[in-house]
Amino acid sequence: MPTLVRPPLRRVIALNARTGVLLLLVFGVVRIALVLQANMTGSYQAVSIVFLAMIALPWVLLTREGRRDIGLVRPSRWRWVIPAAAAGAASAVLVHLIAAMLWGSTISSPFVYISLSYANVPAVLEDGDRLVFFIIFAIIGMLFSPVGEEILYRGLAHEALANRWGNRGAALIDAGAFAVTHLAHFGLVFVAGAWAFLPLPAVFWFAAMFLASLTFYGFRKLTGSLVGAIVAHAGFNLAMNWVIFYLVLV
Template identity: 40%
Template sequence: MENELKPLWSKIFNFNWKFGLFLILLICIPRFVLVLHGNAIANMQYVGIIMLIMATVPFVFLSKYGRKKIGIKKPTNNRWLIIALIIGIVFSILLYFLGETFYGNSYENWYNYIGKSYNIPKEIDEQSKLILFGISALIGMTFSPIGEELFFRGIVHSSFANSLGNRKASLIDSSSFAIVHISHFGFVFHNQQWKFLFVPTLIWVLSMFILSILFYVCRKRSGSILGAVICHSAFNLGMTYCIFYPFGEY
């Protein structure tokens, strides 16, 4: 029987829920801290490094068989790649309107707070704004979707699924994804001090959980991790657009 792990790691680990938990603690704790630090200094450059590490984890630990098992293969249903794109964009826009409805232009609005890290100058011409948007969108559509999906919907999900089945594994990887995103919004750095926004955080975490479930559905339906990556990438594109070009401007 083929082993998901490379020979070196299979002597130390079993590809099960314990291995998945080990990876979550190993990667998500430093990621949480780095994002909080990035919010405090309005610079997320170090977060990009952790995303690259997340993307390499499957290639460090898994055999060719293991990488295929977590979805690193050609899609079996290309139609779902298009559906994944639509789901990601629609969900990002719905989350924008939810934030605007409840919290308007305040820092309790998740997109407003996250937008601080983009460092958009208050006085900026349209061409410069478009260039900054293009750069931000490109980064948002590559680093985190590839890194997080290979990690959460890939190696973490499959390790838990080996022990608990896909349904429970999806709840666990989605919960982990949602909780780690409290570092993006929840613990906020406002007026040079940290605050925890209880109700907005609950809405944000629940939204991230639902979004994660959708990422998994796109992976499952498309037959490849690419479905999850495209959905995640589309969500980040929509979020970035809503931050740079709020619909209220028109």
């Protein structure tokens, strides 16, 4: 489909399975390396740059028709946008509830460990400060990763993979890649100056991220747009931050 790729790039790239796999590998490896580094340093600025690069990809690689093809259009079914946010939020709360039942408030619970990566948050939070920090982290969490990751995983990579394996196969592949990448955020943990791998919590987190990814894709299909996936992902991150600031950091 040469009309989908910008003219200067058509000789070296196409919206096909090879491109989809390459994008997932390159962004996945870079993302994992930067997140693991950030887990040690507490600085996540470089990770934000990766999200910005994901957001820029369609405008760098694709024509207007190509951007439409990957879902960068207005929703054709707006009635599914609010349910998308609700489903994403419910998914995050469910992840926390199950993890809390299994591992309590230990670092084996994903959101407990992730809360440790929140730099500049005081150990003791007053109610006013709690709200301020929640708003700051919620806004960041609802902008960078939902937009960047959904453009890459449910948009560009998905359409490239679907040209060979169909929508179902592509959804499973990009969900798997999404889940593997998120093991850098939890599963392989950095605590007290040392790395450790948590096998059962990692399996749980991988499954949770895999299912969340399929949920995001489902709302892309229901809305007819990447907006559905982005809103569902933003809902997940909003609820995750609510859990962290009002149930974990207490």
